[in-house]
Amino acid sequence: MLPFITATTYLTALREGGSLPGLVEADDSGTYVVKFTGAGQGTKALVAEIVVGELGRRLGIKVPELALIDIDKELGRREPDEEVQDLVKASVGLNLAIDFLPGSVGYDRSFDIDPADVAPIVWLDAYVANVDRSARNTNLLIWHRTLWAIDHGACLRFHHAWGSPEAFARSPYNYADHVLSGRGNPRTVHDRLSAQVSEQLLDEVLELVPDDWLLPDPDRPDPKAPPDAAAARAAYRTYLAMRLAAAERWLP
Template sequence: MSLRTVTVMRYIVPLREGGSLPALVEADDGFKYVLKFRGAGHGVKMLISELMSGQIASRLGLQLPELVFAYLDDDFGKSEGDEEIQDLLKASEGLNLGMHFLSGALPYEPSVKIDPLLASKIVWFDAFTTNVDRTVKNPNLLLWHRELWLIDNGDSFYFHHSWKDFEKHALSPFSYSKDHVLLPQATMLDEADAFAHAVLSDDFFGEIVRLIPDDWLHWKGTSASPDEIREVYFAFLKTRFAHSSTFVNAAKNDR
């Protein structure tokens, strides 16, 4: 398991609809990316959420733009005129996370009908990763080339913002499923759960946590080493997966 690494060459425009102030940038491979900054909002924890969620979504066969590690040079923001953006760029020097820009993609509308198994897989995925932000108000879904694509998974794994009681969070039924934009169409949650158990595994979760860069695992307020932090993420994934019936049954009741 690996991600490509690109170097950001040009800052194009801020995407201010995102609370973390992502931006459209161009990298040295000639492609455009939506860049999530380590210096914004929830910092590297948001990047970790995007990274881990992205790997899980891909293994489940869900469509999401390619993720890349995106390096921001020390001098990158010095020519930026906007002070807020300049401060963000300065605080984000080093390794960030980019998501391939889907040019021409359209926002998903709840009135659009999709395959019930696909809807069920997405509801399962968001309940598993505890993603609180896939609502009617903010679906974080795009339609591109007649396919449904997932974006903005940074609000998942929210237990890591307090970094305590991970076992409690791992065993939670996830009450936010009732607000999920696709829940009305998710009529095959048992089938989605069976599929997930056929393609995900503890070994896979181990690969995911090893993919997190050490650079993102030096946190203020904790003396835990990067490997110790990885172990907590792994334990969360392993425990939640083993008890998936808890959040699946809760989602079925919410339907």
């Protein structure tokens, strides 16, 4: 399981993204960026954060450590912003905490980075169909002179409207819009990384997702959605396995 911590202090809202994550202190004395279940994207974005982030970590990509964080309804009481108050109230219970990297800066193409760090990130993004790693919004950080990948909530688009795994598996990837385009060829790492993505590895990553986050969303009814957590994990595994098997459709 992911580590479990409890939020103690809400520090500030991070307004760069649309989901209004917050910087929060926890009872382990750590500081975290918290993605809330009550945000507009709901738990699907948090599922993608866990699945893609932990998959990336196991493939050797630097991703900030994740934890499950308990949010109490009193946490946002002292926050003067009503939007933040409403978000915290709507997110009471389990949420997702992402380790805060103090002093990190956002990546842009002026940085000199290790080419060995680039191709695996591009490969992973193409594999999980990440549409949110562009020059407009890089979702990459430089920390201690190393490239770190963050914000994977926009990946795995299939779970917003469950349908045909074949369509997702065979869909191409728009490399031209990727901020690392031209700096690393995912074909150079495909054999090594794809060999690591076994059914066992996918199962290990999917087991990290809380069951409640895998249940059908009553606010977004989808007749094709898996009916329970076990069926959802099986469906994710099917989609991701089929995507991997169809790599010649999305590799450049």
